[in-house]
Amino acid sequence: xxxxxxxxxxxxxxxxxxxxxxxxxxxxxxxxxxxxxxxxxxxxxxxxxxxxxxxxxxxxxxxxxxxxxxxxxxxxxxxxxxxxxxxxxxxxxxxxxxxxxxxxxxxxxxxxxxxxxxxxxxxxxxxxxxxxxxxxxxxxxxxxxxxxxxxxxxxxxxxxxxxxxxxxxxxxxxxxxxxxxxxxxxxxxxxxxxxxxxxxxxxxxxxxxxxxxxxxxxxxxxxxxxxxxxxxxxxxxxxxxxxxxxxxxxxxxxxxxxxxxxxxxxxxxxxxxxxxxxxxxxxxxxxxxxxxxxxxxxxxxxxxxxxxxxxxxxxxxxxxxxxxxxxxxxxxxxxxx
Amino acid sequence: xxxxxxxxxxxxxxxxxxxxxxxxxxxxxxxxxxxxxxxxxxxxxxxxxxxxxxxxxxxxxxxxxxxxxxxxxxxxxxxxxxxxxxxxxxxxxxxxxxxxxxxxxxxxxxxxxxxxxxxxxxxxxxxxxxxxxxxxxxxxxxxxxxxxxxxxxxxxxxxxxxxxxxxxxxxxxxxxxxxxxxxxxxxxxxxxxxxxxxxxxxxxxxxxxxxxxxxxxxxxxxxxxxxxxxxxxxxxxxxxxxxxxxxxxxxxxxxxxxxxxxxxxxxxxxxxxxxxxxxxxxxxxxxxxxxxxxxxxxxxxxxxxxxxxxxxxxxxxxxxxxxxxxxxxxxxxxxxx
Numbered sequence: 001x002x003x004x005x006x007x008x009x010x011x012x013x014x015x016x017x018x019x020x021x022x023x024x025x026x027x028x029x030x031x032x033x034x035x036x037x038x039x040x041x042x043x044x045x046x047x048x049x050x051x052x053x054x055x056x057x058x059x060x061x062x063x064x065x066x067x068x069x070x071x072x073x074x075x076x077x078x079x080x081x082x083x084x085x086x087x088x089x090x091x092x093x094x095x096x097x098x099x100x101x102x103x104x105x106x107x108x109x110x111x112x113x114x115x116x117x118x119x120x121x122x123x124x125x126x127x128x129x130x131x132x133x134x135x136x137x138x139x140x141x142x143x144x145x146x147x148x149x150x151x152x153x154x155x156x157x158x159x160x161x162x163x164x165x166x167x168x169x170x171x172x173x174x175x176x177x178x179x180x181x182x183x184x185x186x187x188x189x190x191x192x193x194x195x196x197x198x199x200x201x202x203x204x205x206x207x208x209x210x211x212x213x214x215x216x217x218x219x220x221x222x223x224x225x226x227x228x229x230x231x232x233x234x235x236x237x238x239x240x241x242x243x244x245x246x247x248x249x250x251x252x253x254x255x256x257x258x259x260x261x262x263x264x265x266x267x268x269x270x271x272x273x274x275x276x277x278x279x280x281x282x283x284x285x286x287x288x289x290x291x292x293x294x295x296x297x298x299x300x301x302x303x304x305x306x307x308x309x310x311x312x313x314x315x316x317x318x319x320x321x322x323x324x325x326x327x328x329x330x331x332x333x334x335x336x337x
Numbered sequence: 338x339x340x341x342x343x344x345x346x347x348x349x350x351x352x353x354x355x356x357x358x359x360x361x362x363x364x365x366x367x368x369x370x371x372x373x374x375x376x377x378x379x380x381x382x383x384x385x386x387x388x389x390x391x392x393x394x395x396x397x398x399x400x401x402x403x404x405x406x407x408x409x410x411x412x413x414x415x416x417x418x419x420x421x422x423x424x425x426x427x428x429x430x431x432x433x434x435x436x437x438x439x440x441x442x443x444x445x446x447x448x449x450x451x452x453x454x455x456x457x458x459x460x461x462x463x464x465x466x467x468x469x470x471x472x473x474x475x476x477x478x479x480x481x482x483x484x485x486x487x488x489x490x491x492x493x494x495x496x497x498x499x500x501x502x503x504x505x506x507x508x509x510x511x512x513x514x515x516x517x518x519x520x521x522x523x524x525x526x527x528x529x530x531x532x533x534x535x536x537x538x539x540x541x542x543x544x545x546x547x548x549x550x551x552x553x554x555x556x557x558x559x560x561x562x563x564x565x566x567x568x569x570x571x572x573x574x575x576x577x578x579x580x581x582x583x584x585x586x587x588x589x590x591x592x593x594x595x596x597x598x599x600x601x602x603x604x605x606x607x608x609x610x611x612x613x614x615x616x617x618x619x620x621x622x623x624x625x626x627x628x629x630x631x632x633x634x635x636x637x638x639x640x641x642x643x644x645x646x647x648x649x650x651x652x653x654x655x656x657x658x659x660x661x662x663x664x665x666x667x668x669x670x671x672x673x674x
Contacts, residue, residue: 161548165520262523
């Protein structure tokens, strides 16, 4: 089936994170090039669709609801859908992918093309306008580096969560800051401005109460929300806070370097150009202490060819562009054969 | 009331951990000295009595059951009890202590003396035969250092759990080993023997599966159970495993040094003698790599007066000796006044 859109066909791109799910409905582009502006028709938002977090039934209901809403808002309907790309956190194994594909298959007619990806892949696509080439670094509550070569090989580093050394993440930075408060209090570490700043931020009356606060709620995002306090203390010259941010820069850069090296994304002297997409709250510019900029500086020392990109569109749009690209590739393949 | 036991009076010592609760029933000693052998009449074991873990009702039921069993086994009964010391993990604030005292008060007649302590205090007493002086280092699944001066001042270090930097604990050592496996796999770290050893131990087929295994169950003890694998790899010469154990030695020694310094347990040149009680699976002697011995060596460099003690009795016996000592002190106080 060659691509001959009649103007009614649409594509859905979904970004399913641990806090919310975003669905973008995009008109099928007429030509085989990325249109500018992108033909985004509608956007819908729902709750968490990570099955690890809310269970399969709830995750599936959320996905159905958010897609129905995006179609309704765009004045379209299910029969106009040509392709769907669902980019979701927690997809690490082919078995995860297959289970989610099975859900989607129940919802859509058999001619609809369905794609399931790790959410890092949509984040990469959001920076490269749908092209799967280069490396993406995500650093929000968690962190992961994910890369693709032009011939389709892929690799990841980090993304292993707080127990397994994701120290460059927002959670990692904040946990180290809380640890520094405990160590300053019990005599194992130097005094730091973090103590008064964090205690004030959390509404506690003494460093003793930090332990109770930490374990009262297992949410990773609640801990990661302390990152701006760490940045403020570092900007004010606190040595302990500075050391924590410098370490996080090293960790984040190491994830990218590992991916670039394993995939051979650049030449040996590091001068070959490759896209480096930077996504997430930790990498957004701050007044004085810019973690994202420092990470880029650190990577550029080994790989001067790294071409940093801060995406102008959200990951759900990246997912929609991926769906379109996959569809184009499959159609071309069919025409050739 | 002077102490004039008629031979029927007993003392209860309880050690309430996160996996089990041990109750010791000891005959009240005739003289004001520690008898050898200790007059332990009976020992009973029950499940977890940590209210943070199982809730207040279940914790209280477990405590009542294990005390009743110890009394029954010793051929005694509740009316013979003179004093009870309950040493329980998770007692960090006076409010924790008061709540548990209130439970105990409901169970026993008003003349029975009741004491509630952090479990580290009973561990110290198990090494010093009931005397609260010196420093105890516990390193099992978790770790804490706790110290007392002879005039009753106390201080602690670490004991803040896995999120807040207890890297010397069994959990900390094992989490670092799992992290090393992930880093070797994704290219951020050097290859290590830990990969094949841990994968074999856990029955996994590839390092990819380590992430899923880690988050499948939040139990800290399940992770800490990997410590012997790390020790074996270090003994076989693996550099990564050796580095992890060396770091844990530094962390554990730093906890003790912080307590000793804050309390002034030794003189400035570190030559004044003080008891250093060592408790927990991580500190038990291994064939080649003896973490406990290395920790002592490290502490002795700064404090040659440290007098290491590996307790011959369990913490519940320490709790019983504490109960007796507290009782003696209160009685003497009453006699004087």
